[in-house]
Every structure is written in C-alpha cells, then in structure tokens.
Amino acid sequence: xxxxxxxxxxxxxxxxxxxxxxxxxxxxxxxxxxxxxxxxxxxxxxxxxxxxxxxxxxxxxxxxxxxxxxxxxxxxxxxxxxxxxxxxxxxxxxxxxxxxxxxxxxxxxxxxxxxxxxxxxxxxxxxxxxxxxxxxxxxxxxxxxxxxxxxxxxxxxxxxxxxxxxxxxxxxxxxxxxxxxxxxxxxxxxxxxxxxxxxxxxxxxxxxxxxxxxxxxxxxxxxxxxxxxxxxxxxxxxxxxxxxxxxxxxxxxxxxxxxxxxxxxxxxxxxxxx
Numbered sequence: 001x002x003x004x005x006x007x008x009x010x011x012x013x014x015x016x017x018x019x020x021x022x023x024x025x026x027x028x029x030x031x032x033x034x035x036x037x038x039x040x041x042x043x044x045x046x047x048x049x050x051x052x053x054x055x056x057x058x059x060x061x062x063x064x065x066x067x068x069x070x071x072x073x074x075x076x077x078x079x080x081x082x083x084x085x086x087x088x089x090x091x092x093x094x095x096x097x098x099x100x101x102x103x104x105x106x107x108x109x110x111x112x113x114x115x116x117x118x119x120x121x122x123x124x125x126x127x128x129x130x131x132x133x134x135x136x137x138x139x140x141x142x143x144x145x146x147x148x149x150x151x152x153x154x155x156x157x158x159x160x161x162x163x164x165x166x167x168x169x170x171x172x173x174x175x176x177x178x179x180x181x182x183x184x185x186x187x188x189x190x191x192x193x194x195x196x197x198x199x200x201x202x203x204x205x206x207x208x209x210x211x212x213x214x215x216x217x218x219x220x221x222x223x224x225x226x227x228x229x230x231x232x233x234x235x236x237x238x239x240x241x242x243x244x245x246x247x248x249x250x251x252x253x254x255x256x257x258x259x260x261x262x263x264x265x266x267x268x269x270x271x272x273x274x
Contacts, residue, residue: 001026002079003048003058006033010205011224012084013037018098019063019085020045028053040206042103066090066253086224087253088231095231102232104210112210119172121193126172130164131215131230132157132187133208135223136179143222152221152240154186159262160219160238161187161194167236174215176208231256238262 002025004016013036020027028048037043058080063071067089074081091098104112116129134152143149164171173194177183180202187194197203197211205225212218212229217236220226230237237259255261 001028001077002074002081003028003030003053004033005080005082006030006036008084009225010036010040010209011226011228012086014102014228015084015086015090015224016081017043017045017101018091018094019081021097021101022090022094025079040104040108040209041101042105043101045101084224086227088227088256089253091231099232102228104213108206108210109214111207112214115197115211116174116214119174119195121170121172124170126170126193128164128168128171128217129215130161130168130171130173130217130219131212132160132173132175132219133212133221133223133226133229134175134177134179134183134187135221135226136177136182139222149222150240154188156221156240156262157187157219163238163260163262164217164219164236165191165193168217171217173219174211176203176211178202227254230259236260 002020004020004027006013006016006029008016013033017029017033017037020029027045029045030053031047031049034043034047056078058078059076060080060082061074061076063081063083063085065084066087119126134157136151139151143151161173164173171193174197175183175187175194176197180196180198184196187196189196197208209225209229212226213233215233215235218226218230218233219238220230221240237256239255239259239261241261
C-alpha cells in the first residue's frame with residue numbers, strides 16, 4: 001500500500017493526490033489532504049487516519065518534481081511518497097482518470113457559473129472566456145531571492161491579454177489572484193473586457209479554481225494552482241517562462257509543449273504554440 005505527503009497549498013496537494021492515483025498500489029490519503037480537496041472535488045481515495053498511519057512501518061520515497069523511469073517500479077511494501085510532483089509528465093497518460101477525480105461538486109461549479117452568466121463585453125454575452133491567474137503572495141519575495149526567478153509584471157499581463165485579443169473576437173478576461181489589490185492597479189481594464197473575480201476582493205481558492213475551470217483559455221503566472229487549472233480544462237494557455245527557476249525545475253517538463261511562453265521582459269518574449 002502507499003500514501004502521500006500532504007504539503008503545500010491547493011495546487012501542490014492536487015499534484016500529491018494525483019500521484020497517489022498514478023502509483024498503481026492501493027493508495028490512502030492523509031486526513032489533511034482530504035479536508036483540503038474533498039470540499040471542492042469528488043475525490044474517491046480513502047482516508048488513512050493518523051492513529052493508523054503511525055503504526056505502519058512506512059518507507060519514505062522522495063520524488064523529483066518530474067517523472068522518472070524509476071518511479072514506475074517503486075520497491076517496498078509500505079511506501080510514503082514525498083516531494084512536490086507538479087509536472088504534467090506524472091499524469092498526462094492518466095488525464096481522463098484525473099479529470100474524473102477532480103470533478104467539481106455541483107454547488108461549487110454552479111456558484112462559478114452564476115457569476116459568469118452575469119458578465120458582458122460591450123453589452124453582449126462573451127463567446128470566449130479567458131481565465132487569468134496571478135500568483136503573488138510569498139512568491140514576490142521567494143522567487144527573486146531564493147529561486148532567482150521572476151513573478152508576473154504589468155508588461156507580461158498586457159502582452160498575454162493582447163495575444164488573445166488578436167486571435168478572438170471580444171474575449172472576456174476573468175482575473176483571479178491572491179493579491180487582487182495589485183491586479184486592480186496593474187491589469188489594464190480600460191477596454192472593459194476585464195473583470196475581477198469577487199468584485200475585486202480576495203476570493204477563496206475553491207471559488208477561484210472553479211472560475212478558472214469554467215473558462216475556454218487561460219493565462220497563468222507562477223505556481224501549481226494555475227498549472228492544474230489549465231491542465232484540467234485545456235484550451236490555449238499563455239505562461240510565464242520563469243528564467244533561472246526552471247533551470248532547477250526543468251522547463252521542458254513544467255509546461256506542455258503546445259503552451260505559449262511570453263516573458264516578463266518584452267524583449268525576451270517567445271512563442272512555441274499556436
């Protein structure tokens with residue numbers, strides 16, 4: 001049997017849960033993971049409570065962030081997988097099964113749809129919704145100081161919005177973030193095709209994820225939250241190539257090849273997608 005560590009916020013825990021499904025053994029999740037995911041998604045893996053887990057002679061098995069061939073045949077009878085498995089290479093072959101596990105509860109989906117139904121662009125209901133996830137929080141300090149990478153700036157977001165404006169008629173951009181005050185100041189909404197979730201107030205991770213999951217396309221910045229939202233729902237994706245951070249992480253396993261990378265520095269912008 002196997003279990004998985006429960007670390008990080010929603011995006012990380014989604015990756016950890018999906019890894020437990022991938023492993024092929026009878027898998028159990030810790031109660032902390034269940035309390036994070038079960039209110040949002042129709043997950044099915046059983047919970048292994050702490051009192052029972054403490055009596056099992058677990059062998060910890062650390063993982064890289066991306067899939068390795070040796071992970072297909074992990075030895076040991078009682079294995080606890082550890083790490084932050086946030087690459088699509090772990091899950092792409094199980095996409096249908098993972099989509100099923102991360103089906104939103106009806107009330108979560110309905111709340112998001114009710115919000116979207118009331119939105120308009122120039123007096124008409126939009127035909128194309130683009131979810132925008134701007135991750136800031138601790139990354140504002142951790143990314144440049146620890147990982148020597150970057151966070152999204154105003155220029156990156158402007159380029160990303162313009163990419164969709166050039167390709168779709170009257171798209172509507174729905175902005176979610178853990179720093180909505182920054183977004184209101186730095187995401188240009190003068191064309192009246194940008195709306196801020198929760199009327200520009202701080203929303204819950206569940207509500208933000210549900211909004212992103214209802215859209216046609218996505219703009220993401222940094223973090224696994226945005227990556228999971230776009231992996232599950234498809235469409236075109238604009239992402240932020242995170243410079244030296246992905247030398248450590250491996251750029252080629254962080255983002256699907258069809259996604260479009262647009263750098264924070266306009267002089268570094270590149271495209272590798274449609």
